[in-house]
Amino acid sequence: MSDRSSSGPAVALVVAAGSGVRFGADRPKALVELAGRPLVxxxxxxxxxxxxxxxxxxxxAGREESFAEALRDAPVPVDLVVGGAERQDSVRLGLARLADARGPILVHDAARPLVPPAVVAAVIDAVRAGADAVVPAVPVADSIRRIAGRTSAVVDRASLRAVQTPQGFAPQALRAGHQHVLDAGLVVTDDAAACEAAGHPVSLVEGSADSLKITTPADLIMAEAILVARG
Structure with missing residues (x-):
């Protein structure tokens, strides 16, 4: 746990620098529309x-105007920063723009457009309570098997969790985590892993099935169904 609470306003760093090639779109995936609005x-x-x-x-790079238009009616002030070659490069560049942040910093994937506000609030509250790093997570639903050569074995999924975003951090822990992986030449899959590599513990809060990640066009259909169910 952090030795002091993060009492300043909560801010967010939204990672949206992907090209959309794997999704099969003609634009960055974050600009693909869901119910008439871009994912971001x-x-x-x-x-x-x-x-x-x-x-x-x-x-x-080169998409700043498109994103500015997509976020023209955003309910909070938004700054745009050109991302880097890898996700962690983009986060590090975004953190430089948040150098004055003293409250919880949330890092979120634009590809998770439907995270419930209650999950966001739970992450913020956990950081304010003293956690260095907080991850929303859900139980693993599928059966899991571990490959061992030509055979495999069932993995007990009771203690496994699938992680989501937004992940929340005490500012000093997030900055230290990304500086550590940069100095060590490490590649991490998410920001909690960067903090963990620097020795900061990672806490969990309950995530949501609504926080699905848009990876394929089929995921977009599922997201549309969630919006319809929400009314």
């Missing part, structure tokens, strides 16, 4: 509804 606009609105007061969005 949904993501920023959800973060704001959960308590975030400012957002920095990392974007692909």
């Amino acid at each position: 606009a949904h993501a920023v609105a959800a973060l704001a509804a959960g308590g975030v007061v400012r957002a920095v969005v990392t974007v692909p």
Whole structure:
């Protein structure tokens, strides 16, 4: 746990610098529309509804105008920063724009547009309570097997969790984590792993099935169904 609470306003860093090639889109995936709005606009609105007061969005080079238009009606102030070659590079560049942040910093994937505000609020509250790093997580539903040569074995999934975003951090822990992986030449899959590599413990809060990650066009159909169910 952090030795002091993060009492300043909660801010967010939204990672949206992907090209969209794997999704099969003709634009960055974060600009693909869900119910008439770009994914990144949904993501920023959800973060704001959960308590975030400012957002920095990392974007692909040359797409700044498109993202500015997509976020023109965002409910909180938004700064755009050109991202880097890898996700952790983009986060590090975004953190530089948040050098003055003293409250919880949330890092969120634009590809998770429907995170419930209650999950966002739970992450913020956990950081304010003293956690260095907080991850929303859900139980693993599928059966899991571990490959061992030509055979495999069932893995007990009772203690396994699938992680989501937004992940929340005490500012000093997030900055130290990314500086550590940069100095050590490490590649990490998410920001909690960067903090963990630097010796900071990672806490969990309950995530949501609504926080699905848009990876394929089929995921977009599922997200549309969630919006319909929400009414």
